[in-house]
Amino acid sequence: MAKSTSRKTPIRRKTSKKKKSSFSFKSILFFLFLIGILFSAYHYRSALSFYFKSQSNKNNKVDKVAQARIFQILKAHKDLTFGIDVSQFQGEINWDEVDSIENKFPIKFVFIRASAGSNKKDRRFEENWEQAKEHHFICGAYHYYRPNENSIEQADNFINAVSLHKGDLPPVLDIEKLPENQSIDSLKVGLKRWLDRVDAHYSVRPIIYTGEKYYTDFLKEEFKGYTFWIANYNFFVENIKDEWLFWQFTQKARIKGVDENVDVNIYNGTPKMLQYLTISN
Incomplete structure (x- = not known):
């Protein structure tokens, strides 16, 4: 008989189970997201506190997010100087009540807008100018420049509307629009003619108001001798730049005594420094 051979059972090797990482990629992303949320909450803690307190205000016309941002920026610049700008679009202003922003920032x-283009007078300029002075605000007048109109006629329109005296701020040229029927170079010539004529009349160099992009693209290099009042409402821009004399950071402020929204501005200096900027004679 043939010997029977017993088959050996193959030895099964144990497969080692991979240990799951205690921190998966998704866990890391979630952790970083959470850190970002906490950091943002801490960074905007003043604004958030203001926002939730303001929820008791049932005025639906108020943009509470905008008000919270305004509070945050003003608090961060508390050592500087705050102001507003107004025109006929704010309607009739009760200057007896105009005092501060959120009862905290004076x-x-x-x-104050005085004129626009070659023949437009702001219909509330004289009233606003007189009332603001009576309430002891430092006052400045501005002209809204229309690129497609004669620059000298526009300068004369402003001059005919505004008398500046000791203690007033320098005149302001407000340029926001691009020309429709002339080149940028021609626009710059017109702006310089306006500035030169107004400078000669008041014996003080005007301030130029414009948006930050307009300033960067068209004015920064060729108007270096002038000071600038810059408008930038970007939510993520939180600080005034060194090269800005004034920063208009919002057009949505609510001020006692004014029914409509108001622009708020920061002067890049102390109240005493603002006095040095005014006309001296």
Whole structure:
């Protein structure tokens, strides 16, 4: 008989189970996201506190997010100087009530629109100018420049509307629009003609108001001898730049005594420094 051979059972090797990482990629992303949320909450803690307190205000016309941002920026610049600018679009203003922003940040100066283009007078300029001065605000007047109209006629329109005296801020040229039927170079010539004529009349160099992009793209290099009042409402821009004399950071402020939204501005200096900027004679 043939010997029977017993088959050996193959030895099964144990497969080692991979240990799951205690921190998966998704866990890391979630952790970083959480850190970002906490950091943002801490960074905007003043604004958030203001926002939730303001929820008791049932005025639906108020943009509470905008008000919270305004509070945050003003608090961060508490050592500087705050002001507003107004025109006929704010309607009739009760200047007896105009005093501060959120009862915390005092208003020290007011820019008032005097004229626009070659023949437009702001219909509330004289009233606003007189009332603001009576309430002891430092006052400045500005002209809204229309690129497609004659620059000298526009300068004369402003000059005919505004008398500046000791203690007033320098005149302001407000340029926001691009020309429709002339080149940028021609626009710059017109702006310089306006500035030169107004400078010669008041014996003080005007301030130029414009948006930050307009300033960067068209004015920064060729108007280096002038000071600038820059408008930038970007939510993530939180600090005034060194090269800005004034920063208009919002057009949505609510001020006692004014029914409509108001622009708020920061002067890049102390109240005492603002006095040095005014006309001296």
